[in-house]
Amino acid sequence: MAGEASAEAARKSTQEVSEREPEFPVPGDERAAAFFDLDNTVMQGAALFHFGRxxxxxxxxxxRELARFAWQQAWFRLAGVEDPEHMQEARDSALSIVQGHRVSELQSIGEEIYDEYMAERIWPGTRALAQAHLDAxxxxxxVTAAPVEIATVIARRLGLTGALGTVAESVDGVYTGKLVGEPLHGPAKAEAVRALxxxxxxxxxRCAAYSDSHNxxxxxxxxxxxxxxxxxxxxxxxxxxxxxxxxxxxxxxxAAKVGIPAAAGVGAVAGGTAAAIALHRKRR
Known part of the structure; x- marks a missing residue:
C-alpha cells in the first residue's frame, strides 16, 4: 500500500512539473528556430584563434603573430569575456593574413583546421541542445563575429542549418583585406537574426537563442x-x-553526449542584415 501511494505521489509530482514546464523545443513547430553564439557557447575558446593556429x-x-593570437586567446579563456580591443586586433590580423589568398583555398583549409583544432573543443552539452532543436x-x-567561412564549416560539421558570420570582402574569388560592412557583433547579431x-x-x-556573453x-x-x-x-x-x-x-x-551526423543540408549563410535579406530574395 505504501509503495502504491509513493508511486502515485511521484506520478502526480511529475505531472505537475510537466504542466508547469511545457515540452521544449516543441516538435513540428516550423515557425520556431534556434540561434547559437559560437565562441565559448558552442566551442571552448575563440574560433578565430584556432583558425589562426x-x-x-x-x-x-x-x-610573432602567433604569440599575439595566443595572448588574446589566453585573455578570453581566463577572463571569460570578449575584450573589444583584442577582438579588433584579432580581426585586423586575420584580414591582413588572408589578403591575396583565394576564398576557395581558405574554405578548404578551414575543413582541415576544424578536424585538427576545433572538433574536440565543442561543448557536448551545447551540442546536445542544438541537436534537440534539430530532432524537433x-x-x-x-550567429558569430567569426568569419562566415569558419562558421559555415562548423555549422555543417555539426549538422546545423547554416551560419551568420562576419563577411570578408573578396573580388574575383580573392580576399581584399577588407570587411563587407561591420563585424557581426553585439547589436549587429540581433539585427541579423531579426532580418533572417x-x-x-x-x-x-517561439525561437530560442544561446550565448555566453553580455554583448x-x-x-x-x-x-x-x-x-x-x-x-x-x-x-x-x-x-x-x-x-x-x-x-x-x-x-x-x-553534459549529455549525442551523436550528430557529420554533414547535413546547409541553409542560409549570411553576414548580416543585408545578406539575410538578399538570401531570401534569391530563394524567391
Whole structure:
C-alpha cells in the first residue's frame, strides 16, 4: 500500500512539473528556430584563434603573430569575456593574413583546421541542445563575429542549418583585406537574426537563442526562449534578473553526449542584415 501511494505521489509530482514546464523545443513547430553564439557557447575558446593556429602551421604568418593570437586567446579563456580591443586586433590580423589568398583555398583549409583544432573543443552539452532543436524539426543557425567561412564549416560539421558570420570582402574569388560592412557583433547579431527571421517566416517569440556573453543580450532579448550558456558575470546577473535559463558546462557537471551526423543540408549563410535579406530574395 505504501509503495502504491509513493508511486502515485511521484506520478502526480511529475505531472505537475510537466504542466508547469511545457515540452521544449516543441516538435513540428516550423515557425520556431534556434540561434547559437559560437565562441565559448558552442566551442571552448575563440574560433578565430584556432583558425589562426592552423594558418600558422601552414606558414601563413610568423611566430610573432602567433604569440599575439595566443595572448588574446589566453585573455578570453581566463577572463571569460570578449575584450573589444583584442577582438579588433584579432580581426585586423586575420584580414591582413588572408589578403591575396583565394576564398576557395581558405574554405578548404578551414575543413582541415576544424578536424585538427576545433572538433574536440565543442561543448557536448551545447551540442546536445542544438541537436534537440534539430530532432524537433527546427532550424538551427550559428550567429558569430567569426568569419562566415569558419562558421559555415562548423555549422555543417555539426549538422546545423547554416551560419551568420562576419563577411570578408573578396573580388574575383580573392580576399581584399577588407570587411563587407561591420563585424557581426553585439547589436549587429540581433539585427541579423531579426532580418533572417523575417526572411524565413519565423516567429521570434517561439525561437530560442544561446550565448555566453553580455554583448549578446540584444540577441537574447529578441526571442521567447533565451539561454545563458557558460555566462560571463554580467550576463549571469542579467539572466537571473530576467529569469532566463542558465546552463554552465565549465563546472564539471555531466553534459549529455549525442551523436550528430557529420554533414547535413546547409541553409542560409549570411553576414548580416543585408545578406539575410538578399538570401531570401534569391530563394524567391
Amino acid at each position: 592552423g594558418l600558422y602551421k601552414r606558414k601563413f604568418f610568423d611566430t 524539426g527546427q532550424r538551427v543557425w550559428l 527571421a523575417l526572411a524565413e517566416g519565423l516567429d521570434l517569440r 549578446d543580450i540584444p540577441m537574447l532579448s529578441l526571442v521567447g526562449h533565451p539561454y545563458a550558456i557558460n555566462p560571463d558575470s554580467k550576463l549571469r546577473k542579467h539572466a537571473r534578473r530576467m529569469d532566463w535559463r542558465l546552463r554552465d558546462y565549465r563546472t564539471g557537471r555531466k
